[in-house]
Amino acid sequence: MNPELVGRSFPPTPPYLVGREKVREFAAAVLATDPISFDVDAAQAAGHADLVAPPTFAVVVQQLTLDQLLADPEAGIDFSRVVHGDQRFTFSRPVIAGDELTATLTVTSVKSLGAHSMVTAETVIVDDAGEHVVTTMSTLVVRGDE
């Protein structure tokens, strides 16, 4: 992998509108059961404007930025050899249906470990007012020939 990727930022992704049905679809896919992610009345009764997305929902928006990185010929990452090393979400507030989110990825580290290489990227996700919602940190391991 190209070590010169460190410090590189990609352009902000186009605004991603968090749809109610997408929140429900994602919540079902991670086997969530909390009504606050499915039932608008339950979400509003808990003081939220709309459905609250499960904590890992931000990965949907992060994925748009990782797609930028994986599609970059200079990065030289073979998609079928990628496995996920670690992941973190740090919230200023939860993701709510109706949010319009924009994400910007920066490569924070590139390392080699034997035949494998590891790239760590930070994605900062903000709302339509430019306020911080969540930062995601992701390390991808690219498996080499063994």
Next chain:
Amino acid sequence: MSAPEFESLTVGDVVAERTFDLSRDALVRYAGASGDFNPIHYRDDVATSVGLPGVIAHGMLTMGLSVQPVVDWAGDPARVVDYQVRFTRPVVVDPTSGASVQVTAKVGQLDAEARVARIDLTTTFNAETVLGKAQVRVSLA
């Protein structure tokens, strides 16, 4: 739902436990919901060609379901303010029998000033842990 009372918690308390049965269908559903269409999560030929024993669950599916017992305990997904994991072993999902994943959530640390509980997760498959440093910070302010 009301939040658990911060004062009632003690480090080491088990706050939630759950078993999840994953099928290949669950992986396809997660691929569609998340937009992660890496073929190692639905094609055995691609998975084995990169040295995996077979189709494996998305790490993010394992991460996503592991926090759910904590969300239910906390009473609101909005109370999760930070969540991190390392992916240490793959969850291999058999085409017919699937995979059974067990999650135990324990109080790892209490920050009385911020009223944040760190909940540590142990997620196992085939009696081995599949996540490392799996920590959820839950705000009970």
